[in-house]
Amino acid sequence: MRPSGTLPLLFTALLGVLAACSPAPAPAPATPAATPAAPRPTPSAPVAQVTIGGEDAAETVERWQPPAVTLVDGEAAQARRDAARAFEEDRLYRSAEDAIPIWLALLERDPKDRVAQAGLKRARQRLLEEASALLDRPLKQREALAQASEMALVLLTLAPDDAKVRELQSRVEIAQRVVAYNRAGEEDLRADRIGEDGDGAIPNFREALALDADNPRARQGLAAAESALIRRAETAARATDFATAGTWLAEAAKVRDSSITIADAFERIENIRSDTLARLRNEGLRDLATPQGLKPARQKLEDALRIALPGDPVVGQLRERIELVTHYGSFRPRQVFSDALRDGGRGPQxxxxxxxxxxxxxxxxxxxxxxxxxxxxxxxxxxxxxxxxxxxxxxxxxxxxxxxxxxxxxxxxxxxxxxxxxxxxxxxxxxxxxxxxxxxxxxxxxxxxxxxxxxxxxxxxxxxxxxxxxxxxxxxxxxxxxxxxxxxxxxxxxxxxxxxxxxxxxxxxxxxxxxxxxxxxxxxxxxxxxxxxxxxxxxxxxxxxxxxxxxxxxxxxxxxxxxxxxxxxxxxxxxxxxxxxxxxxxxxxxxxxxxxxxxxxxxxxxxxxxxxxxxxxxxxxxx
Missing domain, CATH: 3.90.1580.10 (paralog of FGE (formylglycine-generating enzyme))
Known part of the structure; x- marks a missing residue:
């Protein structure tokens, strides 16, 4: 959305600065994703297209067009009363019966109409307050942003050079971009484009946070991206691919400062590793109890060695037992025994x-x-x-x-x-x-x-x-x-x-x-x-x-x-x-x-x- 004057050019420059200063996506920088387009509000009041031209560029932006109010001679006093009542009922600008269109019509008839001037001043103040409150509202952000954007258009029409109005419009545009980045990030998450390669959800949420450091939606998005990477790690671990599990967990650790979450995930993955190794050991030991079990037991050992950390005692148990079976069958070195004879006696020790x-x-x-x-x-x-x-x-x-x-x-x-x-x-x-x-x-x-x-x-x-x-x-x-x-x-x-x-x-x-x-x-x-x-x-x-x-x-x-x-x-x-x-x-x-x-x-x-x-x-x- 573009208001009026030179603001679009200033905003474009600001976007470039923010993009340049935003955090680098994990794990390594890649070609940045295209900046998502900010959502356009759908104002109830009439909107006109205005072209703002310069020496080198021209840009078309939306402007608020006040509803037409027809004043008949001798009805100014009644119009003032109608505007005051509309203001009290918080009907400010949407129709010809609302306060601001009536006051604008009065000023067009008489630029020195002090009542209309005062009314518009109060209306601007109320719009500034209401729009600001809407931007700060944590719930139903999409609807709130649309209303605040509509109010900002009205304010830009009423006072295009007012510093507070321009500040509000800047906040609206930043909020629109934050919403756009968050929405793009959420779509990436649903498509499993998490963004560990620099293109996906994580970069979008980081762009949103670069614009609004405390934005809860973006923070929740990064937490969801971290959880998605952790799920990938756990899925790889359940498939006994612990190298890949470690890679995903390392990527998850880069997403945000969440050492407890990563530590918990690491513990779960290590539990999966431990359970897998215990299963391989037990299966290998059962293989060794069968006549032809040495070969499958060695395969179990190979699988266990592939996923075990150095010095794992469970793998050591299986390796030791395989070594014993390889070199001693069902016996152990220095074991003393004697075989039973068919006549009931015993052979030599x-x-x-x-x-x-x-x-x-x-x-x-x-x-x-x-x-x-x-x-x-x-x-x-x-x-x-x-x-x-x-x-x-x-x-x-x-x-x-x-x-x-x-x-x-x-x-x-x-x-x-x-x-x-x-x-x-x-x-x-x-x-x-x-x-x-x-x-x-x-x-x-x-x-x-x-x-x-x-x-x-x-x-x-x-x-x-x-x-x-x-x-x-x-x-x-x-x-x-x-x-x-x-x-x-x-x-x-x-x-x-x-x-x-x-x-x-x-x-x-x-x-x-x-x-x-x-x-x-x-x-x-x-x-x-x-x-x-x-x-x-x-x-x-x-x-x-x-x-x-x-x-x-x-x-x-x-x-x-x-x-x-x-x-x-x-x-x-x-x-x-x-x-x-x-x-x-x-x-x-x-x-x-x-x-x-x-x-x-x-x-x-x-x-x-x-x-x-x-x-x-x-x-x-x-x-």
């Missing part, structure tokens, strides 16, 4: 050996090492395995023999190698088999079974597998040395010290004494374990991984065939086996081995039919 890798064999310059223990090479186990905590006992082996009516090698052959106390040597003696001790006497139940061949040990593993439904076998040579070292890398299973720690195991100690008073010629100086011959299983401290007697007591059969070196040895720890081979491997020191044969890398070839008081075995089981 087993312990889960941690997965990992180690350097197998002897170092190039290791004292006492042989070429058969080289080259040193790295072996890694991607999956853990279970190993019997002790060597298989006489009682364990008896259950197998009785159940299968088996006749192990020494029983069929009728003899085995025992220690002869009288000569101090190992000799072949008749009548000795798996039921015998190191000297041929009857063995007690909890001694490690000895006088068994490698095939006797494998047959026992086959029977145990049938009894339990699990896969038992002899350990590979790599598995044995890995478990023997238990994370160490020294010359001996306990490290590089030349004397074993107290209670480390049953070795040839210089302090050991035979029943007839013999001492070992080649032994660990200063060490004594109290046994001449094998000790009952579990008599000494376990190694760091919970295994008893793996470094001593008896040397043990492993699954590998003998190879004269580790060249081309498997790197994954499986047994190096050639079908039909007769030369097999024993590992680990025993009660009658020299110190050099108690080293961690020591290995020896034995015929597969060998039975001896120095050789036993233990088993491993897949998990």
């Amino acid at each position: 087993m312990i889960v050996v941690p997965h990992g890798g180690f350097q197998m064999g002897a170092a190039e310059n290791e004292l006492g090492a042989t070429d058969a223990e080289k080259p040193s090479h790295y072996v890694r186990f991607e999956r853990g395995f279970a190993m019997s905590i002790t060597e298989v006992t006489v009682a364990d082996f008896r259950r197998y023999v009785q159940a299968t009516k088996a006749r192990p090698r020494a029983t069929r052959r009728g003899h085995s190698i025992v220690y002869d106390e009288r000569s101090g040597n190992f000799v072949r003696r008749s009548g000795v088999d798996w039921q015998s001790d190191y000297n041929g006497a009857e063995a007690i139940a909890n001694l490690p079974v000895m006088h068994v061949s490698v095939r006797d040990a494998e047959n026992y593993a086959t029977w145990l597998s049938e009894q339990t439904g699990r896969s038992y076998r002899l350990p590979s040579e790599a598995e044995f040395e890995y478990a023997l070292r238990a994370g160490s890398s020294g010359r001996y299973p306990w490290g590089d010290a030349g004397t074993p720690p107290a209670r480390a195991g049953n070795f040839t100690g210089a302090e050991d004494v035979s029943p007839s008073g013999r001492h070992w010629y080649n032994a660990f100086v200063g060490y004594g374990d109290g046994y001449w011959g094998p000790a009952p299983v579990g008599s000494f401290d376990p190694n760091p991984w919970g295994l008893h007697d793996i470094a001593g007591n008896l040397s043990e059969w492993v699954a590998d065939c003998w190879h004269a070196s580790y060249r081309r040895a498997p790197a994954d720890g499986v047994a190096w086996f050639n079908p039909g081979c007769r030369q097999r491997v024993i590992r680990g020191g025993n009660w009658a081995n020299a110190p050099a044969q108690t080293r961690a890398a020591w290995r020896q070839s034995q015929d597969s039919d060998t039975t001896s008081a120095r050789i036993g075995f233990r088993l491993v089981r897949g998990i």
